[in-house]
Amino acid sequence: MKPTKIAKLEPILWDRWLLLKIHCEDGTTGIGEGGVHGWQRPTKTMLETMAPALLGKDPSTIEHHYQWLYRSSHFMGSVVQGALSAIDIALWDIKAKRFDTPIYDLMGGKTRDRVRCYMHVGGHTLDELVADGRAKVAQGFTAIRFSPFAPDYHLHKSYAEWADEAVRRVGALREAVGNAIDLCVEIHRQMNPAESIWLGRRLEQFHPYFYEDPMLPDSPAIMGEVQAQCNIPIATGERFASIFEYQQLLDARATSYIRPDVCLCGGLSGSKKVAAMAEARHVKVIPHNPLSPISTAACIQLDACIPNFALQEYTGEAAPPKSDLLVKPLELIDGYLTVPDEPGLGIELDEEALEKYPVEDKILDTPIGFDGSVQDR
């Protein structure tokens, strides 16, 4: 194949997301996304800081570029990793397009034809939650994810009150959708370890597929104690940005399902490494995916080439602005995303849509408790 060089990095702030295009001298363009949730502007600045080091370079030496940029500073962190992830995904898109084949084909080949998704469900009241759960099942999804807490969970309630309410909400959804549907319980880090063990034990009767982030994920050893003491599988890892953090999580046996974010943990290269580390411990992978359809497209490429894929997070892409981003939307049939056959990520950006939606910056916000204290989001 004729060599080419990287000609330009084009970060794009679009709605709530940070997209990236990398242009090559031969006209090939790669697409990526950086996933530092809410911190798009600092991550865009990081991409602009890294860009000069990539100009004129061979786009095919993906791991070399990652190592050089990652090790060029004493200090790492999520903004660095978000930028590196966007670059990694775009470079894989370029490489695979130049070989005229999907990315998964270059990463070991297809391990499945379609990707099972879980869909988000919400509702302020119990009735609204159950109605939304039924609606998503009617759309064809076979797994749904929801918070067991009412939106006012941080206001004053006794421990028994809010825990009972959580048990009632999970029980009501199980009764509404039956055992043919998997329930994914998302705690959003809103309990301490003792509370999460106690609630986890009470939720065992409803057979949740996973129990996500039952406590803050920063202490893998303590999360491991929670996992050892309640008999439902924990899923965690969405905030982690490097293979070293995942290693601590896996060594502590803190999780039954690992949740790499392709746009944060080193792109497709980083998440493939995380998946292999998890495979060696019989842990399955549930990629985190709260971003644009570019993130979803990248997740599918990962899901399609690893043996230990379990479920794919999916937030729905049928409404604007997401529905406008791709020339041809990703195919979703009965709750499964189809693994595409097209080269690269298998997507093309709609240039008009890129002009259509202004940047939506994150507003700093987290719940304040009944006594005025700051709560976790």
Ligand SMILES: [Mg+2]
């Ligand atoms: Mg989560």
